[in-house]
Amino acid sequence: MRELVALALHQELAEYLSLEEISSLLETPKSVQHGDVAFPTFALAKVLRKAPQMIAQELAEKINPENFEKIEVVGPYLNFFLDKKKVSAKTLALVCKEQEKYGDATIGLGKNVPIDMSSPNIAKPISMGHLRSTVIGNSLANILAKLGYTPIRINHLGDWGTQFGKLIVAYKKWGDEEAVKKAPIQELLRLYVDFHERAETDSSLEDEGRLWFKKLEDGDQEALHLWKWFREESLKEFQHIYDMLEITFDSFNGEAFFNDKMDEVIDLLEEKHLLKTDRGAEIVDLTDYNLNPALIRKSDGATLYMTRDLAAAFYRKREYNFDQSLYVVGNEQSIHFKQLKAVIKELGFEWYQDIHHIPFGLITKDGKKLSTRKGKIVLLEEVLNEAVASAKEQIQEKNPTLENKELVAHQVGTGAVVFHDLKNDRLNNFDFTLEEVVRFEGETGPYVQYTHARCASILRKTEWTVSTIDLNQSFALNDEDSWEVVKLIQAFPSTVLKAAEKYEPSVIAKHAIQLAQTFNKYYAHVKILTDDAEKQARLVLVYAVKTLLKEDLRLLGVQAPEEM
Numbered sequence: 001m002r003e004l005v006a007l008a009l010h011q012e013l014a015e016y017l018s019l020e021e022i023s024s025l026l027e028t029p030k031s032v033q034h035g036d037v038a039f040p041t042f043a044l045a046k047v048l049r050k051a052p053q054m055i056a057q058e059l060a061e062k063i064n065p066e067n068f069e070k071i072e073v074v075g076p077y078l079n080f081f082l083d084k085k086k087v088s089a090k091t092l093a094l095v096c097k098e099q100e101k102y103g104d105a106t107i108g109l110g111k112n113v114p115i116d117m118s119s120p121n122i123a124k125p126i127s128m129g130h131l132r133s134t135v136i137g138n139s140l141a142n143i144l145a146k147l148g149y150t151p152i153r154i155n156h157l158g159d160w161g162t163q164f165g166k167l168i169v170a171y172k173k174w175g176d177e178e179a180v181k182k183a184p185i186q187e188l189l190r191l192y193v194d195f196h197e198r199a200e201t202d203s204s205l206e207d208e209g210r211l212w213f214k215k216l217e218d219g220d221q222e223a224l225h226l227w228k229w230f231r232e233e234s235l236k237e238f239q240h241i242y243d244m245l246e247i248t249f250d251s252f253n254g255e256a257f258f259n260d261k262m263d264e265v266i267d268l269l270e271e272k273h274l275l276k277t278d279r280g281a282e283i284v285d286l287t288d289y290n291l292n293p294a295l296i297r298k299s300d301g302a303t304l305y306m307t308r309d310l311a312a313a314f315y316r317k318r319e320y321n322f323d324q325s326l327y328v329v330g331n332e333q334s335i336h337f338k339q340l341k342a343v344i345k346e347l348g349f350e351w352y353q354d355i356h357h358i359p360f361g362l363i364t365k366d367g368k369k370l371s372t373r374k375g376k377i378v379l380l381e382e383v384l385n386e387a388v389a390s391a392k393e394q395i396q397e398k399n400p401t402l403e404n405k406e407l408v409a410h411q412v413g414t415g416a417v418v419f420h421d422l423k424n425d426r427l428n429n430f431d432f433t434l435e436e437v438v439r440f441e442g443e444t445g446p447y448v449q450y451t452h453a454r455c456a457s458i459l460r461k462t463e464w465t466v467s468t469i470d471l472n473q474s475f476a477l478n479d480e481d482s483w484e485v486v487k488l489i490q491a492f493p494s495t496v497l498k499a500a501e502k503y504e505p506s507v508i509a510k511h512a513i514q515l516a517q518t519f520n521k522y523y524a525h526v527k528i529l530t531d532d533a534e535k536q537a538r539l540v541l542v543y544a545v546k547t548l549l550k551e552d553l554r555l556l557g558v559q560a561p562e563e564m
């Protein structure tokens with residue numbers, strides 16, 4: 001809508017304002033009585049040295065009226081009323097033509113975007129925080145792909161570091177092979193927690209742990225063998241969750257992968273005289289950035305999380321020659337990523353600017369942070385299973401004869417968890433209550449899925465398919481209810497762009513909710529299947545809503561069952 005208005009205004013104002021400037025000045029009137037889009041003329045008054053009211057008057061007479069029902073002048077404002085018939089006919093024909101490709105763009109063609117996402121730690125349960133990273137990263141990948149970019153989903157596993165030395169010690173002292181095989185993560189976590197409890201009274205344990213990590217870094221056979229085994233067992237469990245969410249990765253190169261790739265960075269740092277020694281440790285001073293120093297090497301020579309992230313950043317630049325490099329990681333690590341960028345900048349590489357930390361808030365329970373300390377953990381797999389069970393109960397109640405109940409319950413249950421995660425601005429913390437998440441009403445995933453299935457059912461009933469539609473007929477609609485729906489359909493392409501620009505899947509989730517709500521209002525007011533001149537246009541509207549709800553959900557990583 002705004003585009004049409006901006007274009008019409010730009011034809012008259014090109015000398016004074018760019019298309020973007022005009023777009024940014026446009027407003028949405030509070031009440032529909034004042035039209036669809038408003039343009040305030042104050043900004044022009046200075047340039048043209050005329051009263052805003054006069055400018056508004058003159059512009060109203062000049063503007064090409066092609067796409068407008070009327071253009072009203074109210075004081076300094078121009079209120080645009082779009083031509084409902086024209087806009088709905090054009091928009092609906094375009095969706096019929098492009099189908100699920102509606103909104104696709106080419107701005108990202110030939111541009112690689114590695115996305116560091118999920119990245120759980122081996123031998124620990126995958127947390128709700130990792131779930132957030134997984135689903136936000138996956139959705140950003142889908143959104144960017146729609147715009148032509150090539151996303152690369154990277155699982156930067158936490159599979160290296162001193163904790164593995166500790167784990168090896170704990171396993172050798174108190175571990176049991178069978179127990180690990182039976183429930184790997186639970187058992188490894190138990191050993192790890194155990195280690196820390198004992199280390200509180202026995203300080204030699206920490207030293208032993210450090211020693212074993214050093215052995216691991218140096219390629220000791222026994223250490224490597226145990227580490228590999230822990231890693232494989234953990235990965236198997238993570239894979240269950242990825243399978244449930246139907247998320248795949250292009251790379252599982254985690255921290256360990258960079259064990260033999262850190263020298264390059266350390267050499268570079270030395271060459272540029274950036275390494276300083278501080279109490280035996282090697283650091284990069286970042287006082288100029290108002291940041292704590294970046295720790296590169298500990299006094300015993302062991303490398304750190306930061307060292308491996310530096311190696312990974314250089315590796316990704318070389319391997320993918322990225323346009324942007326994204327890190328979907330909790331807000332609590334924002335200093336780490338500031339340091340990472342600062343060090344790359346200090347090294348003189350301009351591409352530090354293309355590195356973007358995409359932070360997100362916490363999932364809470366009754367306002368408190370969920371914690372993994374001391375074995376108190378919320379197991380993600382349990383949450384997903386409970387959501388599926390709850391979906392199944394509701395489906396059983398609402399639609400007992402539905403075929404593929406198991407599959408649909410799975411799609412609704414997991415989809416509900418994912419949608420709930422993505423519907424709020426990513427930086428917000430939010431509470432997780434299962435009942436809230438799997439409700440079929442309100443602003444939930446199941447509500448959007450349900451609306452999609454409703455559209456599918458209407459089309460099924462009349463055996464309407466898009467493949468047989470004649471695109472030369474007119475799909476003009478002229479009523480207020482359909483107009484609200486058409487506006488949201490028309491806004492879809494710019495919504496996808498906005499989601500990508502802000503790295504914000506919630507923009508898509510909000511579009512889905514609004515479209516579902518607006519369509520359901522329409523459905524309550526208008527008889528779609530009445531035989532009259534507009535019936536075909538109404539069916540196309542239903543088709544467009546169905547297509548876009550499905551596309552919104554797909555971009556979020558949520559399935560859209562045809563029936564539920």
Ligand code: ARG
Pocket residue numbers: 116119120121156157158309312327329
């Ligand atoms: N494994 C880390 C954690 O769980 C997250 C890693 C994020 N990615 C990165 N390149 N630092 O906290």
